[in-house]
Amino acid sequence: MTDQSVSRPRRRGPRAALASAAVVALAAGTALLFASAASAATTLGASAAERGRYFGAAIAANKLSESTYVNIVNREFNSVTPENEMKIDATEPQQNQFTFGNADRIVNHAISQGMAVRGHTLAWHSQQPGWMQSMEGSALRQAMLNHVTQVATYYRGKIDSWDVVNEAFDDGNSGARRNSNLQRTGNDWIEAAFRAARAADPGAKLCYNDYNIDNWSWAKTQAAYNLVRDFKQRGVPIDCVGLQSHFNSGSPYPSNYRTTLSSFAALGVDVQITELDIEGASANTYRSVVADCLAVARCNGITVWGVRDCDSWRSSQNPLLFDCSGNKKPAYDAVLAELNSGAPPPTTAPPTTAPPTTAPPPTTAPPPTTAPPPTTAPPTTAPPTTPPPGGGGCSAAVYQLDQWPGGFVANVRVTAGSSATNAWAVTMTLPSGAAVTNAWNSQASGSTGTVRFTNAPWNGRINAGQSTTFGFQGTGTGSGMTPSCSAS
């Protein structure tokens, strides 16, 4: 692990060797994205990408040298979440001394493979370093905001979605906030964290993430729902909700899961299943979870919490898609089949301000005994072989340019127009003498003069009015570039 003081300049991007691998991976991924539906995708990530989604896994930096492990990761997933490496105790073990070595290993690996990264997590009551555990009050508030700012700034442009705040609500029927040292700094600590994260990385989606918010009738689910609704109403920056979805006998997959997903989505946020594992790995339950996500347009990704059963934090429950030898389990086949049966993404955006599809139930009511009707009809016909065009166009802007003598990093935001994009391309004419050396979250064609950047496998799909970001590093000067965007 290497120490990186915050006073040192921000890392300028992945190494050139990693970048060339990324170009190959992205090219392959893009081909998969547009593959004919007649030849069903054979990996989870490729199949999810065809449906405008990602399929990811939590991974550990110290396992990236194990060939069985890394082969599965590279083959199957188009998104990763560092399982522990971005937590507060890992990234700021001493106050204001930041360590990004293990997290960088994962981020660089993801970039080299053309994968998205979910950042986990910026503010949490657990896995705090000792210095933070003993803090309270305004000193803690300031330290928390500094942590959010420094870490999100360091990874600016490289994170698809951040779990800004993790597990802030109590279990049980109270619907109350968890009594943590962060909560004791004041009830507004969550929104303060989100505002700091937005300021530090305007291109990342900002998520609230929690467990036991899967069952629509549970008080904790309603508490999280009310938080998101309140944030949306008051303009606090929030883009997504993460449902951890650790399912087991004490917290089983609920029959109203789809209602929960669609109700959060109706608030105008993406919904992500962020830590999925299922005790015993029932193929049917895994299939249901995937079907529920596919039925909700704004459920844009699923992450399983580990790769093989032996990698799981609950390894005795055998809850994952691969056995300890790395073989696919029946649950894997069910997930892939369900993904492949899903329709391609619609071309019109879901409403962003519509009321929830169902009224919140009384929080003390017992769980319903019958499943609610699906809020979106499941697809009954095979998807067309090519996605319909995104006729609403797109726009692009350089939102951040870091220039130093001899080089620069540019971060570009791509925004869909009046309808969703399935794919996009941004062209930019570089100043004389400038050259692109590597790019992330996109694929670059050419390096000098007019350079064309096309979407990565996971970010071609942008809902109407929504944005994604990509970045590139170059030699020379990057000032004065005017991007133009086209969408299909």
Ligand code: G3I
């Ligand atoms: O790496 C050390 C090792 O050197 C040491 O010998 C060993 C002794 O205990 O500990 C190892 O670290 C452990 C680490 O996992 C890596 O395996 C920590 O003790 C252990 O606490 C840590 O557990 C993690 C847990 O979060 C901590 O809260 C799990 O891996 C991780 O899967 C789990 O993830 C959480 C999510 O972040 C939030 N949602 C719930 C989820 C499951 O608890």
